[in-house]
Amino acid sequence: MSDEPLLEARGLHVRFPAPRGATARALDGVDLDVRRGEVLALVGESGCGKTTLARTLLGLERPTEGEIRFEGEPLRYDQRFLRSYRRRVQMVFQDPMGALNPRQTVYEAVAEGLRIQRLAGDEAARVAGALARSGLRPPERFFERYPYELSGGQRQRVVIAGAMALEPALLVADEPVSSLDASVRGEILALMLELVREAGVTVLVVTHDLGLAWNIADRIAVMYLGRIVEEGPAQELLSRPRHPYTRALLSVVPEVEGMEQQILVGEAPDPTRIPPGCRFHPRCPLVASGEAARLGIEERCRTRDLGLQEVRGAGVGHRAACHAL
Amino acid sequence: MTVPILRVRDLRVTYRGERGVVPAVRGVSFELGPGETLGLAGESGCGKSSIAGALLRVLPRGTEVTGEVLLDGEDVLTMKPGRLRAVRWSEMAIVFQGALHSLNPVQRVGSQIAEAIELHQPGADARGRVSELLELVGLPARRAIDYPHQLSGGQRQRVLIALALACNPRVLVADEPTTALDVMVQAQVLDLLQRLQRELGLAMLFITHDLSMLAHVCRRTAVMYAGRIVEEGPSEDVFQRAAHPYAAALAAAFPVIGDPAFRKRPVGLVGDPPDPRELPPGCPFHPRCAVARPDCDSIEVELWPVAADRRAACVHVLGGPR
Numbered sequence: 001m002s003d004e005p006l007l008e009a010r011g012l013h014v015r016f017p018a019p020r021g022a023t024a025r026a027l028d029g030v031d032l033d034v035r036r037g038e039v040l041a042l043v044g045e046s047g048c049g050k051t052t053l054a055r056t057l058l059g060l061e062r063p064t065e066g067e068i069r070f071e072g073e074p075l076r077y078d079q080r081f082l083r084s085y086r087r088r089v090q091m092v093f094q095d096p097m098g099a100l101n102p103r104q105t106v107y108e109a110v111a112e113g114l115r116i117q118r119l120a121g122d123e124a125a126r127v128a129g130a131l132a133r134s135g136l137r138p139p140e141r142f143f144e145r146y147p148y149e150l151s152g153g154q155r156q157r158v159v160i161a162g163a164m165a166l167e168p169a170l171l172v173a174d175e176p177v178s179s180l181d182a183s184v185r186g187e188i189l190a191l192m193l194e195l196v197r198e199a200g201v202t203v204l205v206v207t208h209d210l211g212l213a214w215n216i217a218d219r220i221a222v223m224y225l226g227r228i229v230e231e232g233p234a235q236e237l238l239s240r241p242r243h244p245y246t247r248a249l250l251s252v253v254p255e256v257e258g259m260e261q262q263i264l265v266g267e268a269p270d271p272t273r274i275p276p277g278c279r280f281h282p283r284c285p286l287v288a289s290g291e292a293a294r295l296g297i298e299e300r301c302r303t304r305d306l307g308l309q310e311v312r313g314a315g316v317g318h319r320a321a322c323h324a325l
Numbered sequence: 326m327t328v329p330i331l332r333v334r335d336l337r338v339t340y341r342g343e344r345g346v347v348p349a350v351r352g353v354s355f356e357l358g359p360g361e362t363l364g365l366a367g368e369s370g371c372g373k374s375s376i377a378g379a380l381l382r383v384l385p386r387g388t389e390v391t392g393e394v395l396l397d398g399e400d401v402l403t404m405k406p407g408r409l410r411a412v413r414w415s416e417m418a419i420v421f422q423g424a425l426h427s428l429n430p431v432q433r434v435g436s437q438i439a440e441a442i443e444l445h446q447p448g449a450d451a452r453g454r455v456s457e458l459l460e461l462v463g464l465p466a467r468r469a470i471d472y473p474h475q476l477s478g479g480q481r482q483r484v485l486i487a488l489a490l491a492c493n494p495r496v497l498v499a500d501e502p503t504t505a506l507d508v509m510v511q512a513q514v515l516d517l518l519q520r521l522q523r524e525l526g527l528a529m530l531f532i533t534h535d536l537s538m539l540a541h542v543c544r545r546t547a548v549m550y551a552g553r554i555v556e557e558g559p560s561e562d563v564f565q566r567a568a569h570p571y572a573a574a575l576a577a578a579f580p581v582i583g584d585p586a587f588r589k590r591p592v593g594l595v596g597d598p599p600d601p602r603e604l605p606p607g608c609p610f611h612p613r614c615a616v617a618r619p620d621c622d623s624i625e626v627e628l629w630p631v632a633a634d635r636r637a638a639c640v641h642v643l644g645g646p647r
Binding site: 185 | 509537
């Protein structure tokens with residue numbers, strides 16, 4: 001039981017109609033496990049599909065193809081199922097100011113979810129418990145405050161308390177600190193680690209920030225054009241990235257020492273026109289430098305699509321989708 | 326240092342409006358030599374963008390600006406409008422963040438650049454110069470006929486850089502030039518700015534909240550808090566061994582990937598940066614400071630020496646008060 005992933009996605013595809021009759025393949029075959037009690041960082045640039053994946057895992061978006069299982073049970077899309085599912089799987093949005101109603105007190109903001117879910121029991125005690133767990137202590141002192149009376153970090157704590165009040169198994173946090181001032185971010189990240197440790201919640205954090213992943217993640221999955229192209233234990237993946245895209249992404253982060261910069265040309269690629277073969281090959285430094293040709297794989301890079309494969313000689317669970325492996 | 330091209334002395338910017346009197350910049354001084362790079366780091370509301378606005382005199386009407394902004398010895402703050410127009414762009418130019426709002430959406434980008442050239446250098450071959458500038462920033466010259474919305478975020482930022490360089494300025498002020506961009510595009514634009522700075526020998530003031538970026542782009546960095554510089558020195562030192570506790574906290578917000586000290590150990594400050602209308606007494610950082618002394622709420626902090634080329638406004642620094 002405990003080895004079974006909390007959440008599994010298999011062969012997920014999400015397609016959207018795009019202008020001029022085109023189809024955007026926002027998710028193009030995603031397999032992902034979220035394990036119990038871990039912090040998993042889903043990393044990628046805008047347009048890679050990471051937010052679509054998060055929304056699909058939350059049941060907000062229905063996959064065109066593929067299946068999601070939560071605690072072993074397939075996700076269904078009827079009202080009844082979704083309501084109980086959304087109690088177990090909670091979302092924390094990017095901007096606490098947008099997530100909170102400015103005319104609602106902290107108490108009301110946290111109690112709202114409890115009322116929607118019609119959770120029986122002592123409401124005030126649940127609200128107090130969630131606020132305290134989110135670091136707003138003593139909780140009663142915050143009951144009657146309004147969002148504008150709080151600091152940016154405190155506001156994000158209220159949003160997290162609203163999610164935690166429902167005692168979810170999984171917290172999905174989409175760029176949870178990017179709207180906060182830099183010096184405040186650490187306190188929210190520390191809170192998330194504390195919730196994992198103390199409340200046993202599992203966290204899926206969606207971010208563009210590899211430094212954040214180094215700060216809090218146990219595992220990392222890197223997305224590119226609707227697909228996960230590399231995944232593995234955070235320390236291992238960031239110390240020895242194997243996919244050329246991950247390597248390039250890491251090389252341009254100013255906080256990485258002693259790595260030669262590999263700046264990819266062009267903008268984030270277009271999900272309505274996913275290249276054939278390896279989807280990264282038009283921007284791949286291995287192809288551009290002739291290294292792929294020397295390795296005798298260039299033809300495969302251009303024509304053969306490939307999935308994740310175990311990286312030989314790496315830690316368990318380190319997988320990447322590259323012909324050069 | 327050689328004779329500075331830009332010398333800012335006791336700059337103060339105060340906004341007066343519906344929100345009351347807001348002292349956004351409270352006495353900032355710095356110097357920039359020809360071809361030198363200086364980073365100005367801080368969070369929202371610290372006053373860093375007000376400094377950029379004051380240097381170019383593009384702040385809202387009614388804003389009170391005092392002190393001196395000496396460009397080659399001439400005070401920008403007291404220049405007559407005609408002289409100011411001549412100096413802006415041709416001596417000192419600015420690249421803002423959010424290129425979409427700085428460009429005219431209904432005018433082709435080439436003609437926007439040409440306009441700036443014709444205004445400052447009548448008779449110049451504006452068309453030829455536009456092509457030259459676009460290529461300089463890594464865009465094909467044929468992009469001149471595009472409208473801003475036809476370009477990607479990174480391309481628009483390149484156009485803004487071309488625009489800033491149109492009249493060969495010697496000082497470039499870059500205010501969060503990469504903030505709204507994706508990581509990889511950010512790296513492209515940053516790389517471009519660094520190359521241009523070197524090749525054209527520009528003096529550059531680079532303003533950002535991202536302290537880690539400055540360590541790579543600028544030789545020296547100044548960190549601002551509550552309208553004042555709280556630490557200044559060589560960028561590497563400020564980022565890696567900050568002397569001021571606020572600068573240290575800001576640096577820690579950008580964890581060094583691979584460094585075990587940051588692994589699973591996020592650190593942050595409590596509270597928000599203070600409201601400039603209600604600054605705490607004494608050191609304005611003391612309510613959020615983990616190493617504050619009992620007298621920090623009353624002491625007037627100033628930039629005390631930390632080392633030969635470093636200063637910090639904290640009572641704990643070597644050259645601080647006994």
